[in-house]
Amino acid sequence: xxxxxxxxxxxxxxxxxxxxxxxxxxxxxxxxxxxxxxxxxxxxxxxxxxxxxxxxxxxxxxxxxxxxxxxxxxxxxxxxxxxxxxxxxxxxxxxxxxxxxxxxxxxxxxxxxxxxxxxxxxxxxxxxxxxxxxxxxxxxxxxxxxxxxxxxxxxxxxxxxxxxxxxxxxxxxxxxxxxxxxxxxxxxxxxxxxxxxxxxxxxxxxxxxxxxxxxxxxxxxxxxxxxxxxxxxxxxxxxxxxxxxxxxxxxxxxxxxxxxxxxxxxxxxxxxxxxxxxxxxxxxxxxxxxxxxx
Amino acid sequence: xxxxxxxxxxxxxxxxxxxxxxxxxxxxxxxxxxxxxxxxxxxxxxxxxxxxxxxxxxxxxxxxxxxxxxxxxxxxxxxxxxxxxxxxxxxxxxxxxxxxxxxxxxxxxxxxxxxxxxxxxxxxxxxxxxxxxxxxxxxxxxxxxxxxxxxxxxxxxxxxxxxxxxxxxxxxxxxxxxxxxxxxxxxxxxxxxxxxxxxxxxxxxxxxxxxxxxxxxxxxxxxxxxxxxxxxxxxxxxxxxxxxxxxxxxxxxxxxxxxxxxxxxxxxxxxxxxxxxxxxxxxxxxxxxxxxxx
Numbered sequence: 412x413x414x415x416x417x418x419x420x421x422x423x424x425x426x427x428x429x430x431x432x433x434x435x436x437x438x439x440x441x442x443x444x445x446x447x448x449x450x451x452x453x454x455x456x457x458x459x460x461x462x463x464x465x466x467x468x469x470x471x472x473x474x475x476x477x478x479x480x481x482x483x484x485x486x487x488x489x490x491x492x493x494x495x496x497x498x499x500x501x502x503x504x505x506x507x508x509x510x511x512x513x514x515x516x517x518x519x520x521x522x523x524x525x526x527x528x529x530x531x532x533x534x535x536x537x538x539x540x541x542x543x544x545x546x547x548x549x550x551x552x553x554x555x556x557x558x559x560x561x562x563x564x565x566x567x568x569x570x571x572x573x574x575x576x577x578x579x580x581x582x583x584x585x586x587x588x589x590x591x592x593x594x595x596x597x598x599x600x601x602x603x604x605x606x607x608x609x610x611x612x613x614x615x616x617x618x619x620x621x622x623x624x625x626x627x628x629x630x631x632x633x634x635x636x637x638x639x640x641x642x643x644x645x646x647x648x649x650x651x652x653x654x655x656x657x658x659x660x661x662x663x664x665x666x667x668x669x670x671x672x673x674x675x676x677x678x679x680x681x682x683x684x685x686x687x688x689x690x691x692x693x694x695x696x697x698x699x700x701x702x703x704x705x
Numbered sequence: 706x707x708x709x710x711x712x713x714x715x716x717x718x719x720x721x722x723x724x725x726x727x728x729x730x731x732x733x734x735x736x737x738x739x740x741x742x743x744x745x746x747x748x749x750x751x752x753x754x755x756x757x758x759x760x761x762x763x764x765x766x767x768x769x770x771x772x773x774x775x776x777x778x779x780x781x782x783x784x785x786x787x788x789x790x791x792x793x794x795x796x797x798x799x800x801x802x803x804x805x806x807x808x809x810x811x812x813x814x815x816x817x818x819x820x821x822x823x824x825x826x827x828x829x830x831x832x833x834x835x836x837x838x839x840x841x842x843x844x845x846x847x848x849x850x851x852x853x854x855x856x857x858x859x860x861x862x863x864x865x866x867x868x869x870x871x872x873x874x875x876x877x878x879x880x881x882x883x884x885x886x887x888x889x890x891x892x893x894x895x896x897x898x899x900x901x902x903x904x905x906x907x908x909x910x911x912x913x914x915x916x917x918x919x920x921x922x923x924x925x926x927x928x929x930x931x932x933x934x935x936x937x938x939x940x941x942x943x944x945x946x947x948x949x950x951x952x953x954x955x956x957x958x959x960x961x962x963x964x965x966x967x968x969x970x971x972x973x974x975x976x977x978x979x980x981x982x983x984x985x986x987x988x989x990x991x992x993x994x995x996x997x998x999x
Contacts, residue, residue, distance in 0.1 A: 481922070482885075489923075521923070525906060527916040528923045557882075557915065573919075575881070575911040582876045587869070588851075591776075612819060615946030616910040617869040617939070621851065622821040625867075628775070629783075629815070629822045645911070652909030 414438055415704045417463060417470050418694035421478035422446050422533060423556060426458070427690070430466045435695030437688075439466065447476075447483045455484035456509040468512055471703040473694045475517035476533035479504070489521035489530055493567040496539045496693075500700035515703055517694070522571045529573050533690070534559045537662050540693030541685055542566055551660050552675075554667040556581075560653050574649045577667075583645075584638055589623040596635030603670070606640040607677050610647020619644060646674045655680045662689050708732055709998045711757060711764050712988035715772035716740050716827060717850060720752070721984070724760045729989030731982075733760065741770075741777045749778035750803040762806055765997040767988045769811035770827035773798070783815035783824055787861040790833045790987075794994035809997055811988070816865045823867050827984070828853045831956050834987030835979055836860055845954050846969075846976075848961040850875075854947050868943045871961075877939075878932055883917040890929030897964065900934040901971050904941020913938060940968045949974045956983050 416431045424446035430439040445458050455478070463472070479487040487504045504516040519532035534553045538561055542548055548563035556578050561571035584590045609619050623641050626632035632640055650671075658681035661668040668684045675682040698704050710725045718740035724733040739752050749772070757766070773781040781798045798810040813826035828847045832855055836842055842857035850872050855865035878884045903913050917935050920926035926934055944965075952975035955962040962978045969976040992998050 525908070527903065527913075528919040528925065529915065530919050530922055572908070572912050573915040574909055575883075575915050578881055579911050582880055586876055586880055587872055589869075609821065613946075614819070614866070615868055615943050617873050617943065618866050618946065619821075620873075621823065621867040621869050625822040625824050628824055631822065649909050649911065652907075652912065 413705075414467055414470050416695065416698050417466055417472045418691050418698070419459070419472060419474040419478070420476050420533065420536070420690040420694070421474055421483075422476040423448055426462060428462055429691045429694075430470075431691070431695055435692060437691070447478055447480070450484075459508065459512075459514075460510045463512070468510065470705050471698065472508075472512050472514045473503070473517065473698045473703065474514055475536040475690065475694060479516045479518060480532050485516055487516050487518040489519045491521045492523070492571075493569045494520060494535065495567040496543065496696050497700050499535065499539065500697045503697070503701050503703075513703075515698070515701065517697055520568060520571070524570060524572050529571060531559055531561075531571060531573065534561065534571075534662075535568055536693035536697065537689040538563055538568055538693070539696055540689035540691065541660065541662060543696035544689070544692050546660065546685060549660060550655060550657055551662060552655075552671055553662045554671050555663060558649065560655075572653070574653070576645050576649050580642055580645050583620060583623075583641060589620065589641060590637070592624075592627040592634055593637035594634035595638070599636050599639045600673075602632070602636035602639040603643040603673065604677070606643020606645075607647035607674055609640075610644040610649075610674075611651045611678070616645075616648050619648070642670065643674070646670060647677075650674045650678050650680070657681075658683065660685055707999075708761055708764050710989065710992050711760055711766045712985050712992070713753070713766060713768040713772070714770050714827065714830070714984040714988070715768055715777075716770045717742055720756060722756055723985045723988075724764075725985070725989055729986060731985070741772055741774070753802065753806075753808075754804045757806070762804065764999050765992065766802075766806050766808045767797070767811065767992045767997065768808055769830040769984065769988060773810045773812060774826050779810055781810050781812040783813045785815045786817070786865075787863045788814060788829065789861040790837065790990050791994050793829065793833065794991045797991070797995050797997075807997075809992070809995065811991055814862060814865070818864060818866050823865060825853055825855075825865060825867065828855065828865075828956075829862055830987035830991065831983040832857055832862055832987070833990055834983035834985065835954065835956060837990035838983070838986050840954065840979060843954060844949060844951055845956060846949075846965055847956045848965050849957060852943065854949075866947070868947070870939050870943050874936055874939050877914060877917075877935060883914065883935060884931070886918075886921040886928055887931035888928035889932070893930050893933045894967075896926070896930035896933040897937040897967065898971070900937020900939075901941035901968055903934075904938040904943075904968075905945045905972070910939075910942050913942070936964065937968070940964060941971075944968045944972050944974075951975075952977065954979055
């Protein structure tokens with residue numbers, strides 16, 4: 412089958428690329444840990460070319476994710492909400508790579524909620540992909556380092572908020588006093604559920620977080636339970652504070668979406684996990700609208 | 706004047722000691738950065754003796770703070786609430802130092818709020834000192850790495866909660882994406898006040914914290930304002946979530962208590978800053994009741 416497009420989802424900590432045929436079908440794919448934080452200044456051309464070397468140079472490349480951020484390859488402006496696939500297609504930022512490949516960057520989205528701005532780069536493409544695949548709109552949660560809670564209506568992304576849950580967990584687990592007594596272990600559903608309950612409780616998050624330490628010191632939380640209790644506490648706080656109304660579609664890594672489904676269902680919210688591949692489908696949809704597929 | 710007692714407030718990041726005369730008056734004092742985290746395993750005897758060398762060996766030493774924690778010199782049990790100076794005096798843990806000095810450790814306090822345990826080591830002594838000096842009881846806030854909100858009634862410490870505000874600030878400022886665009890600068894009251902408003906707003910803390918990044922990226926927050934905005938956001942969240950009723954007495958470092966006074970007053974709560982020296986006065990009161998002063 413003939414290649415039509417190369418799509419790249421280039422995030423903070425990972426690089427994924429697909430060689431797509433007619434209709435966005437997958438002819439070949441690559442996944443590496445060369446996220447933008449691992450790429451030295453000026454090194455994006457080399458990293459991309461190494462990854463894409465086996466694929467035809469005549470194909471257009473479309474790329475989304477943190478690769479267009481201030482710490483990425485080419486910083487692009489944010490597109491204000493509401494936006495849809497056509498708007499993203501119209502706002503593609505073209506760039507000629509050193510290898511001669513034509514790269515088209517999907518730009519990020521700028522939201523505003525409660526008088527405060529908010530930004531995303533990459534998740535807009537996954538939500539577009541979900542809608543393009545006939546998955547419908549509604550409320551989306553994309554868990555991760557910076558979780559996104561996004562609403563889409565009539566095919567348009569209309570609002571979103573970012574919650575630093577993944578980064579907060581990593582800091583508290585590995586850099587704070589809370590992780591001192593922790594030991595690794597398999598996923599402990601009871602510890603996670605106990606954390607969810609503390610996450611839903613009243614009071615400042617940083618007060619409830621200290622219960623990790625106090626419970627561990629008083630022997631009420633085993634060392635291997637600490638990480639899952641803390642994870643439940645942060646996700647429980649996020650879910651309770653976002654007050655989801657109606658069913659939620661989860662897009663993302665399997666281990667994370669499973670945790671969020673437990674948390675959402677514990678809060679009485681229906682949660683569905685989207686099939687993998689939403690970034691690729693979004694890239695195909697945007698590229699098709701922009702007329703850059705071969 | 707004759708020395709009667711040596712008091713030590715030995716915390717996570719600092720060591721303070723006083724040679725006290727009759728009535729707890731200060732004859733001499735020492736302050737160093739030899740907090741317990743800087744002391745190697747088995748090194749507490751040497752560090753203490755180096756600091757106290759000029760002072761008479763015959764005097765009893767009384768010590769409070771994180772020096773009695775799991776990462777300290779001698780781990781002591783927690784005393785459950787409610788407690789008063791007499792209870793702390795009765796629970797002193799004696800220890801003979803390698804130098805022959807008699808050291809008496811003030812043990813920590815164990816609280817329970819909302820079904821979750823909480824712990825403190827050192828702050829109980831400062832609150833006892835405030836009451837011993839005639840400062841009265843009521844609601845106390847002791848800002849720091851782990852802020853304590855404590856209530857004392859009729860001379861007894863009856864409840865408290867810990868908020869990891871200081872540690873959370875340090876992590877977000879220096880280890881997270883929020884600090885990436887920050888530059889140092891003098892205290893900026895307007896940025897701090899703007900952070901306080903975001904701290905009082907609804908929604909998960911880790912959602913509102915991301916506004917630091919979004920405001921900075923969109924040019925609405927200058928690099929030198931980031932740290933004070935973040936500080937205001939975390940302290941504002943803490944104050945709003947603790948819902949203080951009635952006036953608050955602040956005990957602690959001048960720069961921190963000044964920030965908390967601004968935050969409390971912005972929330973409509975009267976705040977008074979206690980005079981320095983509360984730890985020393987608490988140590989003297991407890992030692993006197995235990996009959997260990999020379």
